[in-house]
Amino acid sequence: MPVSNSGRIKVSPLAKKTAAKIGVDLSTVKGSGPNGRIVQKDVLAAESKSSTESKVVKE
Amino acid sequence: MSDKIKVVVIGGGPGGYVAAIRASQLGGDVTLVEKEYLGGTCLNVGCIPTKALLHSAEIYEEAVEGAKYGIFANDIKIDFTKVQERKKLVTKQLVSGVKGLLAANKVKVVFGEATFTGKDSIAIKTEKGTETIKADKFIVATGSIPAKPPIPGIESTKCIDSTGALELQEVPKTMIIVGGGVIGVEIATLYSTLGCKITIIEMLDEILPMMDGELTKSIRSKLAKKGVEINTGAKVMSFKDNGDNVDVTVQMSDGKTKVFSGDKALISIGRRTNTQTIGLDKAGIVNDRGRITVNNKMETNVPGIYAIGDCVGQIMLAHIASTQGEVAAENALGHCNVFDSKTNPSCVYTKPEFASVGLTEEEAKIKGIDYIVGKFPLAANGRAMIMGEDGMIKIIAGKEYKEILGAHILGPRATDLIQELALAIQMEATIDEVIATIHAHPTVAEAIKEAALSVDKRAIHIPNK
Amino acid sequence: MSDKIKVVVIGGGPGGYVAAIRASQLGGDVTLVEKEYLGGTCLNVGCIPTKALLHSAEIYEEAVEGAKYGIFANDIKIDFTKVQERKKLVTKQLVSGVKGLLAANKVKVVFGEATFTGKDSIAIKTEKGTETIKADKFIVATGSIPAKPPIPGIESTKCIDSTGALELQEVPKTMIIVGGGVIGVEIATLYSTLGCKITIIEMLDEILPMMDGELTKSIRSKLAKKGVEINTGAKVMSFKDNGDNVDVTVQMSDGKTKVFSGDKALISIGRRTNTQTIGLDKAGIVNDRGRITVNNKMETNVPGIYAIGDCVGQIMLAHIASTQGEVAAENALGHCNVFDSKTNPSCVYTKPEFASVGLTEEEAKIKGIDYIVGKFPLAANGRAMIMGEDGMIKIIAGKEYKEILGAHILGPRATDLIQELALAIQMEATIDEVIATIHAHPTVAEAIKEAALSVDKRAIHIPNK
Ligand SMILES: Cc1cc2nc3c(=O)[nH]c(=O)nc-3n(C[C@H](O)[C@H](O)[C@H](O)COP(=O)(O)OP(=O)(O)OC[C@H]3O[C@@H](n4cnc5c(N)ncnc54)[C@H](O)[C@@H]3O)c2cc1C
Ligand SMILES: Cc1cc2nc3c(=O)[nH]c(=O)nc-3n(C[C@H](O)[C@H](O)[C@H](O)COP(=O)(O)OP(=O)(O)OC[C@H]3O[C@@H](n4cnc5c(N)ncnc54)[C@H](O)[C@@H]3O)c2cc1C
Numbered sequence: 001m002p003v004s005n006s007g008r009i010k011v012s013p014l015a016k017k018t019a020a021k022i023g024v025d026l027s028t029v030k031g032s033g034p035n036g037r038i039v040q041k042d043v044l045a046a047e048s049k050s051s052t053e054s055k056v057v058k059e
Numbered sequence: 060m061s062d063k064i065k066v067v068v069i070g071g072g073p074g075g076y077v078a079a080i081r082a083s084q085l086g087g088d089v090t091l092v093e094k095e096y097l098g099g100t101c102l103n104v105g106c107i108p109t110k111a112l113l114h115s116a117e118i119y120e121e122a123v124e125g126a127k128y129g130i131f132a133n134d135i136k137i138d139f140t141k142v143q144e145r146k147k148l149v150t151k152q153l154v155s156g157v158k159g160l161l162a163a164n165k166v167k168v169v170f171g172e173a174t175f176t177g178k179d180s181i182a183i184k185t186e187k188g189t190e191t192i193k194a195d196k197f198i199v200a201t202g203s204i205p206a207k208p209p210i211p212g213i214e215s216t217k218c219i220d221s222t223g224a225l226e227l228q229e230v231p232k233t234m235i236i237v238g239g240g241v242i243g244v245e246i247a248t249l250y251s252t253l254g255c256k257i258t259i260i261e262m263l264d265e266i267l268p269m270m271d272g273e274l275t276k277s278i279r280s281k282l283a284k285k286g287v288e289i290n291t292g293a294k295v296m297s298f299k300d301n302g303d304n305v306d307v308t309v310q311m312s313d314g315k316t317k318v319f320s321g322d323k324a325l326i327s328i329g330r331r332t333n334t335q336t337i338g339l340d341k342a343g344i345v346n347d348r349g350r351i352t353v354n355n356k357m358e359t360n361v362p363g364i365y366a367i368g369d370c371v372g373q374i375m376l377a378h379i380a381s382t383q384g385e386v387a388a389e390n391a392l393g394h395c396n397v398f399d400s401k402t403n404p405s406c407v408y409t410k411p412e413f414a415s416v417g418l419t420e421e422e423a424k425i426k427g428i429d430y431i432v433g434k435f436p437l438a439a440n441g442r443a444m445i446m447g448e449d450g451m452i453k454i455i456a457g458k459e460y461k462e463i464l465g466a467h468i469l470g471p472r473a474t475d476l477i478q479e480l481a482l483a484i485q486m487e488a489t490i491d492e493v494i495a496t497i498h499a500h501p502t503v504a505e506a507i508k509e510a511a512l513s514v515d516k517r518a519i520h521i522p523n524k
Numbered sequence: 525m526s527d528k529i530k531v532v533v534i535g536g537g538p539g540g541y542v543a544a545i546r547a548s549q550l551g552g553d554v555t556l557v558e559k560e561y562l563g564g565t566c567l568n569v570g571c572i573p574t575k576a577l578l579h580s581a582e583i584y585e586e587a588v589e590g591a592k593y594g595i596f597a598n599d600i601k602i603d604f605t606k607v608q609e610r611k612k613l614v615t616k617q618l619v620s621g622v623k624g625l626l627a628a629n630k631v632k633v634v635f636g637e638a639t640f641t642g643k644d645s646i647a648i649k650t651e652k653g654t655e656t657i658k659a660d661k662f663i664v665a666t667g668s669i670p671a672k673p674p675i676p677g678i679e680s681t682k683c684i685d686s687t688g689a690l691e692l693q694e695v696p697k698t699m700i701i702v703g704g705g706v707i708g709v710e711i712a713t714l715y716s717t718l719g720c721k722i723t724i725i726e727m728l729d730e731i732l733p734m735m736d737g738e739l740t741k742s743i744r745s746k747l748a749k750k751g752v753e754i755n756t757g758a759k760v761m762s763f764k765d766n767g768d769n770v771d772v773t774v775q776m777s778d779g780k781t782k783v784f785s786g787d788k789a790l791i792s793i794g795r796r797t798n799t800q801t802i803g804l805d806k807a808g809i810v811n812d813r814g815r816i817t818v819n820n821k822m823e824t825n826v827p828g829i830y831a832i833g834d835c836v837g838q839i840m841l842a843h844i845a846s847t848q849g850e851v852a853a854e855n856a857l858g859h860c861n862v863f864d865s866k867t868n869p870s871c872v873y874t875k876p877e878f879a880s881v882g883l884t885e886e887e888a889k890i891k892g893i894d895y896i897v898g899k900f901p902l903a904a905n906g907r908a909m910i911m912g913e914d915g916m917i918k919i920i921a922g923k924e925y926k927e928i929l930g931a932h933i934l935g936p937r938a939t940d941l942i943q944e945l946a947l948a949i950q951m952e953a954t955i956d957e958v959i960a961t962i963h964a965h966p967t968v969a970e971a972i973k974e975a976a977l978s979v980d981k982r983a984i985h986i987p988n989k
Binding site: 073077080081084101102106107110111114115118119121122125126127128129130131132133134135136137138139140141142143144145149152153156160163164376377378379381382385400402403404405406414439441442444445446472474475476477478479481482483484485486488492493495496497498499500501502503504505507517519520521522523 | 538542545546549566567571572575576579580583584586587590591592593594595596597598599600601602603604605606607608609610614617618621625628629841842843844846847850865867868869870871879904906907909910911937939940941942943944946947948949950951953957958960961962963964965966967968969970972982984985986987988
């Protein structure tokens with residue numbers, strides 16, 4: 001997990017806002033930016049993965 | 060009557076007028092009280108006039124050095140009256156701009172001197188008499204004034220403060236500057252460029268004590284090359300006006316006494332909060348010898364009363380006053396914001412410019428932080444070379460994660476370049492993000508990437524040691 | 525023999541020499557082959573000479589306008605021979621700097637012309653004869669040369685390319701510039717400042733087609749004020765050397781034909797890749813009419829052969845060549861890196877400077893992206909006012925999250941200011957982080973914060989509409 005020295009997960013502001021809006025838990029997201037920083041693309045990828053998973057559960 | 064929150068802002072400097080505009084944007088019914096001039100110290104006798112005069116000095120210097128670039132001229136002359144007129148033009152235009160902005164944002168402006176009469180009311184002494192007004196919230200932004208130490212002889216008219224130095228009608232032949240802080244060094248730059256022989260007397264071991272020590276040494280030697288004599292560890296004992304000159308008796312670092320003589324002596328040893336006559340006691344506002352005590356929401360001990368800018372006596376800079384003004388206004392209008400100085404840039408308008416953000420090496424050492432330094436000399440930067448300038452960019456990064464802790468730039472455009480690194484600190488960026496950002500060629504900013512690379516000992520444009 | 529990976533870099537421009545240094549830093553055994561001059565186009569006939577000449581022009585302009593700032597002079601003159609000498613001095617110094625850096629990084633430099641003789645070998649034609657060498661990895665960085673369109677009469681010696689325009693020994697009285705891209709506009713700025721009457725002929729509807737349209741209009745009118753005549757939608761039909769002048773026959777936007785006459789005609793319609801004679805076929809390197817095809821790792825279709833910079837014919841800029849050089853070197857040495865142009869700044873050295881990063885409004889529209897614009901005019905910025913300049917800062921943000929998609933700056937120091945916003949794009953910052961970063965006063969950079977505030981319609985220093 002990419003963690004800064006203050007102990008926080010490294011995540012871009014856009015990724016943070018996107019995650020909050022679409023309801024993705026950042027601690028489950030793997031970052032692809034420099035030093036594993038989480039960027040929006042990673043959040044969107046995590047969402048589409050979890051939404052296909054949840055669809056499977058529902059159906 | 061309106062059901063808007065009624066806000067009174069006391070003082071129309073960069074703290075007060077910004078707070079007033081922001082409070083009005085957020086729906087407040089805002090009155091700004093100003094006793095002297097809109098724009099405060101900053102626009103009238105501070106930042107703007109200094110930089111306007113310095114710009115003329117720079118134009119002069121470039122004309123004189125034009126031959127280096129193939130540009131020749133005869134009889135290059137400074138018309139100091141015109142220089143002062145141009146300064147006035149700029150400050151006037153900006154002050155009238157502030158007036159227009161306040162009007163556009165529906166802030167009522169009252170010209171007069173405000174004093175607290177209680178926790179929820181002030182008296183305003185105007186030309187027409189005294190009026191008392193009540194408000195839900197007060198934002199105190201009364202700023203600061205030059206400190207005048209009790210040194211014998213200081214009452215001589217040849218002892219001037221920064222306001223006096225910016226109003227001179229001719230360039231003095233010699234000037235003794237007491238205090239080598241930002242203001243002292245900027246005025247030394249100004250008048251030495253215009254031909255005045257300057258002597259700086261500084262009590263501490265170094266001028267510009269808050270800046271990076273290594274770069275300060277470099278600017279110190281650049282000033283020396285211009286003929287500025289700098290005496291550190293030296294203490295002024297007395298002034299004596301002898302008609303033509305003022306004699307300044309100084310105890311030098313070696314303990315010996317020396318007398319310096321100048322047309323003028325500038326006293327620039329600091330500024331003190333301007334809160335003596337505003338009735339802090341009447342409102343019960345806690346303060347430390349005039350410095351109003353606030354928390355990071357800019358709240359004083361009295362609910363509904365905020366204080367911002369120079370009058371809180373912490374970081375006496377215009378952009379800090381404005382930032383604190385935004386924070387106070389937002390909190391006064393029911394939002395929640397806190398002031399954080401971690402991205403605060405400090406700028407000195409020397410030639411070349413000098414700017415800094417975050418920790419210096421000295422501070423990192425004192426705090427016991429493990430750090431690494433990356434450096435890039437601007438002598439190796441194409442753009443700086445084209446401009447005929449040099450200098451240095453220095454980045455302080457944390458040892459383990461290489462997050463940017465501080466950055467120090469001595470070089471052309473430093474005051475604007477520092478902003479990239481302030482944003483980096485705001486975002487907790489490491490050197491990797493700075494390196495991954497493409498830096499345009501040929502710019503001075505390329506050297507920021509090189510300094511970041513140098514943290515990792517992999518700079519391209521200097522050998523890595 | 526060493527067991528190091530053997531790397532050969534072909535071309536010593538900002539792509540090649542940076543790739544060579546990086547490859548050597550990572551442990552490669554590196555040879556750089558250069559046929560003409562270290563530093564390539566950029567240091568010898570491109571970025572650096574243009575900006576060196578432009579700096580002299582700026583010094584001249586400032587001297588002429590000095591009266592505005594109270595600085596007076598007589599007989600202000602350009603000694604163009606000295607201007608050219610100073611340019612030469614700067615380029616020489618930088619070229620010898622590159623030589624020193626290559627040596628310090630243990631890169632072997634061979635002066636000669638390289639041609640592929642197969643997938644793993646090149647022949648180098650030097651003064652002493654031809655030598656063939658093999659290597660594990662090749663990085664092709666042969667750059668580009670000015671395009672010469674087949675227009676009748678173009679062989680006249682009065683038709684010059686950018687290299688010729690930078691080598692002129694006197695300032696021409698009149699010049700027709702064919703092509704209003706970055707190079708055309710910079711040379712127009714240069715010589716018009718020095719007193720030459722310039723006419724630009726541009727085939728497209730606007731000069732500088734990749735820049736923000738609104739700001740381009742503004743620089744266009746500034747150029748017009750300097751006496752530069754700009755004809756867009758106009759096509760050159762022929763050149764005719766009539767001894768004293770060259771007549772340029774142009775089909776104007778209204779379909780009519782017009783003849784322009786100038787001392788010189790600069791052909792600056794673009795550059796083409798310099799790959800015709802390097803044996804791409806011998807190595808089997810796939811290319812599109814000379815533009816070498818690469819992926820984002822800068823790999824060609826042939827394993828072990830990389831290509832970077834102008835010779836791939838994508839973004840023809842020095843900092844792109846260098847960035848791609850770093851990527852290629854890292855991949856060649858077994859690391860993994862990809863090239864991403866999202867933070868690439870585009871700069872034009874007009875007066876004031878013009879810089880851009882990320883999306884323009886025009887591009888956002890074409891891509892169907894929902895965006896908001898924030899703008900701040902530099903006429904309202906104290907520092908720009910002091911410098912006697914104006915301009916505009918424009919931020920394009922995504923509508924939903926307000927992330928920064930693009931930024932466009934026309935103003936003093938724009939080429940350095942753009943870097944804060946390039947970092948913002950790199951970090952996927954939204955306007956909130958830019959706003960939360962304290963911007964120093966008085967700087968031009970303050971206007972960046974204001975432009976970000978203006979995205980939210982809450983700028984402080986302009987009324988929000
Ligand atoms: C020479 C010089 C150069 C400087 N250069 C820079 C620089 O480059 N960058 C920078 O960031 N900072 C600079 N500063 C500091 C900067 O000017 C101050 O930090 C800034 O002005 C503080 O703003 P403020 O609003 O807190 O107070 P001020 O600007 O001091 O404004 C306070 C206002 O309150 C008014 N006032 C006071 N008492 C009352 C009352 N009782 N009733 C009504 N009105 C009242 C005053 O008339 C004044 O207009 C410089 C200062 C000086 C002196
Ligand atoms: C007038 C002008 C102004 C410019 N201004 C700017 C600017 O301000 N900013 C910017 O970013 N860009 C600018 N550019 C563009 C910039 O110069 C190029 O993008 C950059 O130089 C490309 O670098 P490169 O290494 O790919 O190629 P080049 O710099 O062209 O270098 C290629 C090198 O390869 C050598 N070579 C070629 N073939 C062989 C061979 N077979 N064997 C051995 N050696 C060979 C050449 O001699 C040359 O030295 C400008 C260009 C011009 C013409």
